[in-house]
Amino acid sequence: MLAEIECETLGRKPVLLAGGDRRQFDKVRPFLKHNYDIFVAEEGWEALDLAEKHRFFLIVVDSHVQGMGGYALARKLRGQLQKRRSGLIMIVREEVTKACAAVEEGLCDDYILAPYDTGSFLSKFWQLSDLITEMTWDQLPEQQRLFLKRTKDYFDGISRNVVREGCFEAKAVNDTKAEVINATLNDSIFGILDLLWNYHQHTYVHSIRSCALMAIMGAAMGFSKDEMSILAEGGLLHDLGKIQIPKNILDKPGALNPKEVELIREHPLWSARFIRDSKGLREEAARVAERHHERIDGSGYPYGLRGAEIDELSLVTGIADVFAAITESVPYRSGRSIGGALEIMREMRGKKLEAGLYDKFEEIMQDRFLM
Structure with a gap:
């Protein structure tokens, strides 16, 4: 045969x-x-x-x-x-x-x-x-179905407004953020995200996932309500700047050339610009989006900031972003397990990721998902 x-x-x-x-x-x-x-x-x-x-x-x-x-x-x-x-x-x-x-x-x-x-x-x-x-999605239980449809509609609306006008309404952000935080607090978020295993609108999935991770971290680390709101906003919007990058580069099934790498590295700047140009959103959220690829050894982008030059919320966002990226399946590779991701990130601890914040993050992951 x-x-x-x-x-x-x-x-x-x-x-x-x-x-x-x-x-x-x-x-x-x-x-x-x-x-x-x-x-x-x-x-x-x-x-x-x-x-x-x-x-x-x-x-x-x-x-x-x-x-x-x-x-x-x-x-x-x-x-x-x-x-x-x-x-x-x-x-x-x-x-x-x-x-x-x-x-x-x-x-x-x-x-x-x-x-x-x-x-x-x-x-x-x-x-x-x-x-x-x-x-x-129509066949799912009501809680899961509504979460996926609402957050997808909200995120698509934000993306459409960015493409048309270069900005978006704060209400759509607040509604999406509320859906994610509620699902995170009642422990349903990761069951919901499992349903997106074969879903390839990566920016949507990654943004929802990062937003949830930051809400979990913020709650466990005792951040104020205001700080948690900033983290959730930054997590939701940190990759919005990828709208400016051609899809054939984002989904390229192979190594990027230097010009393509340069374009990819501009997305935090675009994300921050879109947030700043939108009414009702905070400068702190723009800063988190702008700095989520900065690393404490100065190897990050777009500014190559080091150590104390990077604020705490941006450092937390960077850790969540790395974890989400490693554990997500994308067209050209399968996502790692939680344990596999933590193993990789331990090598980054104190070099690229702030040691104390990473230790707290691993403790949260171990307690909630690996015990």
């Missing part, structure tokens, strides 16, 4: 890639298998057989698949998938008009024009993956 299967694991979503030559998917598979179980078939009948046995989350069909042709295969698969929440993408070459008609007919959800690069393939794949994931 020519179908190729990569470790189907409990809790991971299965994906089928059907093409005339399994090697055509070699460049994208390493990035997909971080979060999905990958099945590859060269023959149309193999794809149909696999679709009978597995509830595929998403299927990619090359129009040149062997045996019956991609469009005939897509039609048969759609019949099988009628009652499932599964997505289907066609890979096409010269037949763009035919592909557009197939989308209008509902034969497929989208198409990718070949020849394609890895980034354009992954972008289409993740976009449809997120759409399917959002559709499943």
Whole structure:
């Protein structure tokens, strides 16, 4: 049998890639298998057989698949998938008009024009993956469903206003912050965030996660209500400046070149600017967003600040940001476990991360999640 299967694991979503030559998917598979179980078939009948046995989350069909042709295969698969929440993408070459008609007919959800690069393939794949994931939110318990829908709507509204006007309303920030703090205080936040495992709108997920971590830290460290509010605001908005960076750079499945690194390193400045240009938000929150990549040894950015030049709230934000980044799954790598992240961060203690604050952070993580 020519179908190729990569470790189907409990809790991971299965994906089928059907093409005339399994090697055509070699460049994208390493990035997909971080979060999905990958099945590859060269023959149309193999794809149909696999679709009978597995509830595929998403299927990619090359129009040149062997045996019956991609469009005939897509039609048969759609019949099988009628009652499932599964997505289907066609890979096409010269037949763009035919592909557009197939989308209008509902034969497929989208198409990718070949020849394609890895980034354009992954972008289409993740976009449809997120759409399917959002559709499943309607089936969740009310508390989880409302949290995800509300915070996503709030965050999308903030992002749209930044793109259009370069600023946003404080009310949207306060509403989002309140949702996160409430979910954090009643211990439901990490169960909710687990639902976003295969969700690829990384800035939204990372911002909600960072906001929650900072709320946990602030409460455990005895920060005042005012300081906790600043931390939550900074956590929510610290990466908003990434809106200014092209998506193909943010999602690039490989090493960044020096010019791209320079662009990435500008995002804290943009985040701070958006906060300062918005009415009703605090300068302290802008400062936290501006400095969350500064490190005590001076190796951070954008200013290369050292030690006592970095305020305490920014140091706390930096620790939470590092932890969130290490434990989150992104398109090009899987997230580490909590224990694995702490092991990495211990090497940064006293060098890049302030030792006393890090020790308190690890104590909180150990007590709440590892005991």
